[in-house]
Amino acid sequence: MARWLTVGAAQLGGIARAETRAQVVDRLLALLHQAHAMGVELVVYPELALTTFFPRWFMTDQAEIDAFFERTMPGPATQRLFDEAARLKIGFCLGYAELVADAEGEGGRTRRYNTAILVDRAGTIVGRYRKIHLPGHAEHEPWRRFQHLEKRYFDVPEPGNEGGFKVWRAFDGLLGLCICNDRRWPETYRVMGLQGVEMVLLGYNTPVHNPPAPEHDTLSLFHNHLSMQAGAYQNGTWVVGVAKCGIEEGCEMIGGSAIIAPSGEIVAQCATQGDELAVARCDLDRCASYKTTTFNFAVHRQPQHYTLITDRKGAVPPD
Amino acid sequence: MARWLTVGAAQLGGIARAETRAQVVDRLLALLHQAHAMGVELVVYPELALTTFFPRWFMTDQAEIDAFFERTMPGPATQRLFDEAARLKIGFCLGYAELVADAEGEGGRTRRYNTAILVDRAGTIVGRYRKIHLPGHAEHEPWRRFQHLEKRYFDVPEPGNEGGFKVWRAFDGLLGLCICNDRRWPETYRVMGLQGVEMVLLGYNTPVHNPPAPEHDTLSLFHNHLSMQAGAYQNGTWVVGVAKCGIEEGCEMIGGSAIIAPSGEIVAQCATQGDELAVARCDLDRCASYKTTTFNFAVHRQPQHYTLITDRKGAVPPD
Numbered sequence: 180m181a182r183w184l185t186v187g188a189a190q191l192g193g194i195a196r197a198e199t200r201a202q203v204v205d206r207l208l209a210l211l212h213q214a215h216a217m218g219v220e221l222v223v224y225p226e227l228a229l230t231t232f233f234p235r236w237f238m239t240d241q242a243e244i245d246a247f248f249e250r251t252m253p254g255p256a257t258q259r260l261f262d263e264a265a266r267l268k269i270g271f272c273l274g275y276a277e278l279v280a281d282a283e284g285e286g287g288r289t290r291r292y293n294t295a296i297l298v299d300r301a302g303t304i305v306g307r308y309r310k311i312h313l314p315g316h317a318e319h320e321p322w323r324r325f326q327h328l329e330k331r332y333f334d335v336p337e338p339g340n341e342g343g344f345k346v347w348r349a350f351d352g353l354l355g356l357c358i359c360n361d362r363r364w365p366e367t368y369r370v371m372g373l374q375g376v377e378m379v380l381l382g383y384n385t386p387v388h389n390p391p392a393p394e395h396d397t398l399s400l401f402h403n404h405l406s407m408q409a410g411a412y413q414n415g416t417w418v419v420g421v422a423k424c425g426i427e428e429g430c431e432m433i434g435g436s437a438i439i440a441p442s443g444e445i446v447a448q449c450a451t452q453g454d455e456l457a458v459a460r461c462d463l464d465r466c467a468s469y470k471t472t473t474f475n476f477a478v479h480r481q482p483q484h485y486t487l488i489t490d491r492k493g494a495v496p497p498d
Numbered sequence: 499m500a501r502w503l504t505v506g507a508a509q510l511g512g513i514a515r516a517e518t519r520a521q522v523v524d525r526l527l528a529l530l531h532q533a534h535a536m537g538v539e540l541v542v543y544p545e546l547a548l549t550t551f552f553p554r555w556f557m558t559d560q561a562e563i564d565a566f567f568e569r570t571m572p573g574p575a576t577q578r579l580f581d582e583a584a585r586l587k588i589g590f591c592l593g594y595a596e597l598v599a600d601a602e603g604e605g606g607r608t609r610r611y612n613t614a615i616l617v618d619r620a621g622t623i624v625g626r627y628r629k630i631h632l633p634g635h636a637e638h639e640p641w642r643r644f645q646h647l648e649k650r651y652f653d654v655p656e657p658g659n660e661g662g663f664k665v666w667r668a669f670d671g672l673l674g675l676c677i678c679n680d681r682r683w684p685e686t687y688r689v690m691g692l693q694g695v696e697m698v699l700l701g702y703n704t705p706v707h708n709p710p711a712p713e714h715d716t717l718s719l720f721h722n723h724l725s726m727q728a729g730a731y732q733n734g735t736w737v738v739g740v741a742k743c744g745i746e747e748g749c750e751m752i753g754g755s756a757i758i759a760p761s762g763e764i765v766a767q768c769a770t771q772g773d774e775l776a777v778a779r780c781d782l783d784r785c786a787s788y789k790t791t792t793f794n795f796a797v798h799r800q801p802q803h804y805t806l807i808t809d810r811k812g813a814v815p816p817d
Contacts, residue, residue: 311800314792338802346816353815363792365684365732366804373806375815392791398761402731405762409728412721413684442717443724470813472711473633473682477812481630483657485685487692489808493796494789496672496694497665 182463184350184378187219188419190436192453193427196231200256203229206454207260207273213456215267220300221350222264225382225423226274226310226359227293229256232384232423233276234328235430237319244332248278248291252304265302270350272297272380274358276333277309293333295356295382299349306347308356309336312364323390325430329360346374352463355416359383362420363406365413366488372414373476377463379410379418387431400435404445412443415469417461425452441466501670501782503697506538507738509755511772512746515550519575522548525773526579526592532775534586539619540669541583544701544742545593545629545678546612548575551703551742552595553647554749556638563651567597567610571623584621589669591616591699593677595652596628612652614675614701618668625666627675628655631683642709644749648679665693671782674735678702681739682725684732685807691733692795696782698729698737706750719754723764731762734788736780744771760785 189210194203207224214222227233233247252275253261264271277294281287293313297306313335315327336342344367346355355371355378362381371379387399395402403420411418417440424434436449438459447459473479508529513522526543533541546552552566571594572580583590596613600606612632616625632654634646655661663686665674674690674697681700690698706718714721722739730737736759743753755768757778766778792798 311803312798314798335800338805343803348816360798363732364799365688365728366799366807369684370804370806373810373813375813389791392787394787395761395792398763402762405724405728405731409684409724409732412724413682413728442714443721444717468711468713472708473714475812479631479633479679480683480685480811481654482808482811484630484662485689485808486657487689488685489801489804491692492799492801493794494692494694497667 180464182351183460184352184463185218185220185458185460186419186438187214187217187222188421188436188438188447188449188457189214189222189224190421190434190449190455190457191225191228191423192425193432194231194423196428198231200229204256204260208263210454210456211264211267211269214458215269217458219269219458222269222271223380223382223419223421224271224273225421226295226384227276228274228382228423230276231428234315234332235325235428237326237328245278248276250278250280252277252296261298261302264298268300270298270300272356274382290334291332292336293329293358295358297347297349297354297356297380305349306345306354306356307341308345308358309342310358310361311335311344312360312367314360324388325386344370346371346376352377355379357381359385362410363402365410368410368414368416372416376414376416377466378461379416381419382421382423384423385433387433399433403433403435404437407437407439408443408445411439411441412469413474415441415466415474417441417463417466441469499783502779503669503671503782504537504539504777504779505738505757506533506536506541507740507755507757507766507768507776508533508541508543509740509753509768509774509776510544510547510742511744512751513550513742515747517550519548523575523579527582529773529775530583530586530588533588533777536777538588538777541588541590542699542701542738542740543590543592544740545614545703546595547593547701547742549595550747553634553651554644554747556645556647564597567595569597569599571596571615580617580621583617587619589617589619591675593701609653610651611655612648612677614677616666616668616673616675616699624668625664625673625675626660627664627677628661629677629680630654630663631679631686633679643707644705663689665690665695671696674698676700678704681729682721684729687729687733687735691735695733695735696785697780698735700738701740701742703742704752706752718752722752722754723756726756726758727762727764730758730760731788732793734760734785734793736760736782736785760788
């Protein structure tokens with residue numbers, strides 16, 4: 180048996196702050212057309228793929244901040260992408276900053292999320308994920324060479340409703356979404372693994388330099404792959420990780436976009452720091468080789484011994 | 499600041515079924531003396547280090563099975579190891595099969611565990627761990643070239659009492675134990691990470707050939723390192739993984755014993771398939787570089803989104 184899904188990791192180089200959404204969508208369309216030529220059925224774009232990575236700047240003017248957010252999806256700038264992808268019968272995953280005015284079930288407050296959507300081959304949004312593990316900090320830290328203010332500009336979604344690590348039936352498989360820093364947390368993959376996920380799609384913007392821990396800088400690409408490969412193997416799932424990379428407004432970001440098999444092996448990888456497509460023909464049925472043996476959860480997991488994972492947030496050493 | 503702990507991964511080659519415990523302890527002592535010559539303060543021996551890996555055989559005679567178990571620790575065969583280690587002021591971690599007659603708090607039943615102990619530099623047992631993730635199967639499966647009957651011969655410990663992933667204050671740090679298959683499960687490291695663990699000690703017996711999934715055989719060494727490196731990085735802890743390896747009673751087992759830094763990097767590794775010592779001088783204070791930044795759990799974890807991890811044992815796909 181085999182369920183083939185040909186996937187493209189559509190890596191992006193840097194997006195300048197002055198670059199318009201129309202210019203960025205032109206780049207997304209160029210990658211879409213390359214993907215079409217290679218028989219790709221699902222294209223994965225990075226996190227916050229429509230603009231520069233704006234959390235690197237401390238801003239106080241809410242209008243200036245909100246200019247980086249989308250109020251509708253598709254919207255004026257992205258309708259072209261939806262239309263062309265539907266015409267070519269290519270699904271896609273796209274990351275963007277989402278502004279939800281009068282958010283239902285959240286007291287009518289305006290919410291801002293770091294969001295990814297899954298769009299099927301007909302151009303319909305079939306899944307929406309709002310980033311849970313927001314990295315960085317909430318207050319201005321002028322000593323940093325650049326800021327990482329995701330905790331300031333984005334909300335963490337509440338569980339339930341549209342919040343949480345979900346898995347959707349799409350593309351003849353079980354697909355899940357997460358974003359950037361989520362990929363470093365084994366809980367991310369496990370919650371989706373417990374829903375039988377067969378392919379996790381994720382985009383990232385990861386600076387090479389981590390101001391609070393510069394001693395990790397030389398390892399940033401290693402940590403990126405290590406986390407995704409372990410998540411794939413330990414849950415028997417494909418993982419497609421896609422970077423926005425290269426030099427962006429003076430900040431160097433890692434590339435290393437990769438398509439990873441349920442074995443944990445990297446089967447396709449970008450080798451530049453710019454716009455580039457890596458493609459793999461993925462058999463979703465290969466997941467079963469892990470899900471029914473070493474990682475047969477129903478047979479081998481021991482959740483009665485895992486209670487600290489949900490009972491405790493921070494680490495507490497023993498007395 | 500630095501808290502140095504010089505650790506030795508004391509890998510063992512195969513142990514024949516006919517080999518006596520006295521012969522094995524001679525080998526453990528030889529490694530102990532090598533360790534002493536290299537300034538090692540803590541030696542880590544493999545899982546079930548006193549006998550051949552007996553779950554590879556289907557046995558029905560309980561006396562034959564119980565002959566592989568220890569009823570006391572130290573016992574007649576292991577007292578020499580305790581005495582010599584204490585004389586040299588070297589602590590150690592040792593895996594063995596533990597028989598507990600009339601187990602307290604368990605209804606007076608006889609229990610059999612796959613156990614590891616942590617012994618301090620004075621020769622006192624300061625920690626005991628009983629394996630939670632027992633791999634393999636409980637019934638005879640004659641189609642296999644060899645059995646893996648851990649689910650038949652061992653009990654899973656109940657939570658509480660002496661059961662569970664614990665962390666002990668020892669060797670001027672926070673040390674945890676797990677065993678073999680535990681290392682493939684991110685929950686193992688996370689439960690200890692939530693107790694601030696700074697070094698995880700583990701032994702393993704891992705056949706190269708996995709009868710239910712022979713397609714994984716060429717990846718067994720990769721999966722071994724991938725799991726331990728991810729567990730180290732994602733919890734900011736040292737991991738010391740030690741194999742019993744080589745050809746044992748016709749069954750080939752992986753080596754690859756490794757000492758892994760909180761960065762996920764392998765800093766020392768065995769390169770044979772036999773008795774061999776790999777040594778590293780480990781700074782327990784290096785953990786803080788991860789525990790206070792990327793993996794500052796109190797700041798970044800979102801346990802309200804992890805509830806499936808404890809609510810659910812097996813995977814359940816969405817409707």
